[in-house]
Amino acid sequence: MGEEIREVLTKLSETLGISEKDVKKHLGRSIRLMKYRGLEYAVFRRELLGYREGTVILLGEEPLIVHGYPSIQRLAFIEGVKKHMIDKVVVEEKMNGYNVRTIYYEGEVYAITRGGYICPYTTSRIRKLYGKNIEFINKEYGNYVLVGEVVGTENPYVIYDYPEARGFDYFVFDIMDGDRLLPLKIKKEISEKYSIKTVRELAIIDKDDISTLKQVINKLEKEKREGVVLKDPEHRVPPLKYTTIYINIKDIEEGMKHPFDEGRSYLFSRIIRLIAQGYEYNWNDDELNRIALKLGKAILEPAIKSLKKRAEGKIIASSYVLVFPSKQDLEEFIEFMEALGVDFITKIIEERKEEVIVELMKLKETHGIYSKMLETGYSPLD
Amino acid sequence: MGEEIREVLTKLSETLGISEKDVKKHLGRSIRLMKYRGLEYAVFRRELLGYREGTVILLGEEPLIVHGYPSIQRLAFIEGVKKHMIDKVVVEEKMNGYNVRTIYYEGEVYAITRGGYICPYTTSRIRKLYGKNIEFINKEYGNYVLVGEVVGTENPYVIYDYPEARGFDYFVFDIMDGDRLLPLKIKKEISEKYSIKTVRELAIIDKDDISTLKQVINKLEKEKREGVVLKDPEHRVPPLKYTTIYINIKDIEEGMKHPFDEGRSYLFSRIIRLIAQGYEYNWNDDELNRIALKLGKAILEPAIKSLKKRAEGKIIASSYVLVFPSKQDLEEFIEFMEALGVDFITKIIEERKEEVIVELMKLKETHGIYSKMLETGYSPLD
Numbered sequence: 001m002g003e004e005i006r007e008v009l010t011k012l013s014e015t016l017g018i019s020e021k022d023v024k025k026h027l028g029r030s031i032r033l034m035k036y037r038g039l040e041y042a043v044f045r046r047e048l049l050g051y052r053e054g055t056v057i058l059l060g061e062e063p064l065i066v067h068g069y070p071s072i073q074r075l076a077f078i079e080g081v082k083k084h085m086i087d088k089v090v091v092e093e094k095m096n097g098y099n100v101r102t103i104y105y106e107g108e109v110y111a112i113t114r115g116g117y118i119c120p121y122t123t124s125r126i127r128k129l130y131g132k133n134i135e136f137i138n139k140e141y142g143n144y145v146l147v148g149e150v151v152g153t154e155n156p157y158v159i160y161d162y163p164e165a166r167g168f169d170y171f172v173f174d175i176m177d178g179d180r181l182l183p184l185k186i187k188k189e190i191s192e193k194y195s196i197k198t199v200r201e202l203a204i205i206d207k208d209d210i211s212t213l214k215q216v217i218n219k220l221e222k223e224k225r226e227g228v229v230l231k232d233p234e235h236r237v238p239p240l241k242y243t244t245i246y247i248n249i250k251d252i253e254e255g256m257k258h259p260f261d262e263g264r265s266y267l268f269s270r271i272i273r274l275i276a277q278g279y280e281y282n283w284n285d286d287e288l289n290r291i292a293l294k295l296g297k298a299i300l301e302p303a304i305k306s307l308k309k310r311a312e313g314k315i316i317a318s319s320y321v322l323v324f325p326s327k328q329d330l331e332e333f334i335e336f337m338e339a340l341g342v343d344f345i346t347k348i349i350e351e352r353k354e355e356v357i358v359e360l361m362k363l364k365e366t367h368g369i370y371s372k373m374l375e376t377g378y379s380p381l382d
Numbered sequence: 383m384g385e386e387i388r389e390v391l392t393k394l395s396e397t398l399g400i401s402e403k404d405v406k407k408h409l410g411r412s413i414r415l416m417k418y419r420g421l422e423y424a425v426f427r428r429e430l431l432g433y434r435e436g437t438v439i440l441l442g443e444e445p446l447i448v449h450g451y452p453s454i455q456r457l458a459f460i461e462g463v464k465k466h467m468i469d470k471v472v473v474e475e476k477m478n479g480y481n482v483r484t485i486y487y488e489g490e491v492y493a494i495t496r497g498g499y500i501c502p503y504t505t506s507r508i509r510k511l512y513g514k515n516i517e518f519i520n521k522e523y524g525n526y527v528l529v530g531e532v533v534g535t536e537n538p539y540v541i542y543d544y545p546e547a548r549g550f551d552y553f554v555f556d557i558m559d560g561d562r563l564l565p566l567k568i569k570k571e572i573s574e575k576y577s578i579k580t581v582r583e584l585a586i587i588d589k590d591d592i593s594t595l596k597q598v599i600n601k602l603e604k605e606k607r608e609g610v611v612l613k614d615p616e617h618r619v620p621p622l623k624y625t626t627i628y629i630n631i632k633d634i635e636e637g638m639k640h641p642f643d644e645g646r647s648y649l650f651s652r653i654i655r656l657i658a659q660g661y662e663y664n665w666n667d668d669e670l671n672r673i674a675l676k677l678g679k680a681i682l683e684p685a686i687k688s689l690k691k692r693a694e695g696k697i698i699a700s701s702y703v704l705v706f707p708s709k710q711d712l713e714e715f716i717e718f719m720e721a722l723g724v725d726f727i728t729k730i731i732e733e734r735k736e737e738v739i740v741e742l743m744k745l746k747e748t749h750g751i752y753s754k755m756l757e758t759g760y761s762p763l764d
Contacts, residue, residue, distance in 0.1 A: 071764065073760055073761075074760065074761035074763070074764055075759055075760060075761060076755045076759060076760060076761040076762070077755070077756075077759045079759055080758060080759015080760060081759070082759075083758065083759055084758075084759065259653070259654065259657065264650055267649060267650060267653070268646055268649060268650075268763070269763040269764065271641070271649070271681055271682075271685075272641065272761065272762070272763055273761065274682060275641065275682060275685040275686055275689060276689070276755065276761065278682055278685075278686040279686050279689045279690060279693070283686070288679065288682060288683060288686075289675065289679070291678070291682065292675055292677075292678025292679040292681070292682050292683070293671065293674055293675045293678055294678070295674075295677075295678040295681065295682065296673070296674030296675055296676070296677040296678030296679075296681075297670065297671070297674040297678075299653055299674070299677065299678075300653075300656060300657060300660055300670060300673065300674050300677065301670065301674070303653075303657040303660075304657055304660040304661050304665070304670075307657060307658070307661045308661060311661070373458045373459070373658065374459075376462060376465065376466075377457055377458060377459045377461055377462015377463070377464075377465055377466065378455055378456065378457060378458060378462060379455075379456035379457060379458040379654065379655065379658065380458070380654070381456070381650070381651040381654055382453065382456055382651065
């Protein structure tokens with residue numbers, strides 16, 4: 001066994017308070033070792049030893065546990081807020097992007113995805129955007145972890161254009177101190193003081209004031225926005241989330257470009273959300289017909305279009321445009337995607353000073369399945 | 383170990399040509415022991431030792447293997463028939479019911495479901511309907527197995543009303559000799575000679591005559607029928623199946639009465655079928671809109687209706703009316719459903735001579751999940 005892995009085992013054993021033998025048992029399965037630049041880190045790929053999925057242990061000089069962000073209970077019915085909350089409810093906008101924890105650790109800022117990976121691309125962009133701000137927060141408050149949504153059009157995960165967002169942007173929605181979500185007032189103070197954008201606070205309501213909450217959600221519906229996260233001001237009870245009909249259908253439409261990838265995984269859950277909405281809003285026949293048509297088209301149209309594309313010999317992939325601060329960042333990102341087992345192609349579109357513009361294509365399962373369907377005429381499912 | 387189980391082990395070991403130890407290894411998992419009246423039998427719950435899932439070993443005086451009916455490859459595109467078939471293709475109607483193998487064995491007729499269980503209800507009804515006919519076939523041909531679809535409104539599995547069918551009816555589509563599907567001519571001869579109904583033969587075409595095949599399918603589409611099974615006249619290559627747009631959407635509509643039961647399992651596969659149909663038929667905007675609306679309504683409407691029903695305190699279950707020849711048959715069927723772990727209620731509606739009319743309600747997972755949603759307001763899925 002190499003010196004390096006022995007050191008890692010010792011650090012993990014000490015940090016987690018379990019034997020090295022037990023650490024070994026989990027390595028490679030539940031706990032995965034990764035490296036970004038000089039920093040080794042351990043990723044919890046599932047809930048384990050009382051730590052949430054997505055928890056990370058940064059294995060520098062002084063190992064640090066970055067806890068996973070808790071998963072948020074989804075409401076089927078807006079009315080459910082009355083049963084769950086205590087008194088006041090802060091209604092924050094839920095943005096359509098990906099969840100990123102940022103932390104300053106041993107001299108550098110790192111951006112950690114929901115699953116617990118330091119994403120080299122996200123890290124490189126966050127450093128440019130907020131590197132200094134996050135460093136200053138660390139100087140004042142210690143190991144606080146900012147949690148926010150990366151949104152916009154320049155990322156390798158979720159492309160969604162917000163008028164208020166830069167191509168790559170970061171909106172903080174919580175600050176964690178260890179395992180604990182800080183009161184929203186503190187998040188607000190720190191974000192304002194250090195000029196970090198936050199998600200919009202849309203209202204503060206009494207938990208029984210469903211009519212105001214519905215008004216807020218109806219407005220988001222019209223503005224084609226994702227939805228809300230409902231929080232107790234002090235996080236005395238866990239937050240709740242609720243999404244618009246618009247985004248539930250939009251997710252299906254996007255997903256069904258690749259039915260055997262996102263399509264398959266999005267379909268049922270979004271449909272269940274719509275069913276609950278149809279019930280709570282008590283749709284009449286016109287409303288039902290209007291939404292049924294949208295849903296049906298969102299399911300069929302993109303999938304048939306992709307099948308045509310494949311029949312014409314085109315590749316079925318999802319495409320992203322990324323802007324790397326340097327070529328080193330690009331190389332590190334490529335290594336990262338390879339380590340995660342993603343099937344992809346990159347192509348440099350343009351190289352400027354401090355800007356390497358790259359097209360990333362993630363190849364889809366749908367590509368191969370459609371190919372075989374077209375070749376044999378057989379259905380891939382019974 | 384009891385005398386009886388010892389005897390079963392010996393019989394299975396001899397019939398399968400493997401050691402008793404190996405038999406034991408599979409018992410309770412891959413091979414399940416069941417009993418119907420005096421007859422013990424072993425069910426292959428999955429493919430094993432070269433036998434298909436649904437294979438049954440009848441453990442009477444002289445054990446007999448009843449092979450599973452092969453699963454039929456589904457076509458995504460009608461055009462696929464050209465690549466798969468040899469020359470001629472027999473186009474048979476695919477009926478919407480459940481697959482049942484019938485056999486005369488040591489003095490009695492038994493009806494075996496696709497999964498390999500002797501269904502006491504189906505057996506009791508088939509005996510009344512075709513008991514003598516099947517016995518005579520056995521006298522002339524030995525252990526031939528009839529394979530057909532039970533259809534109609536009086537069964538505990540698939541309720542679908544065919545004008546040409548009695549409340550409980552049986553349409554043969556193949557005869558098996560051991561593992562082998564007999565040429566269709568022989569099936570025809572035997573069925574005619576012994577007055578057993580068969581599924582309709584809709585056409586015999588040349589494999590390249592896609593336009594005739596499409597005409598046949600379009601007619602079924604208009605008549606709201608399920609689809610076709612395409613067979614080589616001598617079964618030199620395996621059959622193919624293809625279903626109408628009508629039934630693909632109808633399945634979803636039926637299934638979505640219970641979204642967390644059949645709904646969840648039907649949804650994706652039927653949608654994939656529709657996508658392939660949209661591509662092959664090259665739907666224009668009007669056609670796409672028409673089918674999208676139907677699909678959307680088939681998904682949302684029954685599920686919202688069920689949720690309303692549950693909110694009003696009603697039970698979410700699927701309901702069947704069964705006609706048993708005797709009370710003993712009813713009791714045996716109840717035992718059978720209990721052994722399979724089905725959650726159900728029965729209620730005798732009427733008792734006459736040789737007719738016990740029973741309402742069967744199968745309780746659905748959806749019942750409990752909807753209850754919890756309504757109680758907490760939480761979504762059962764993320």
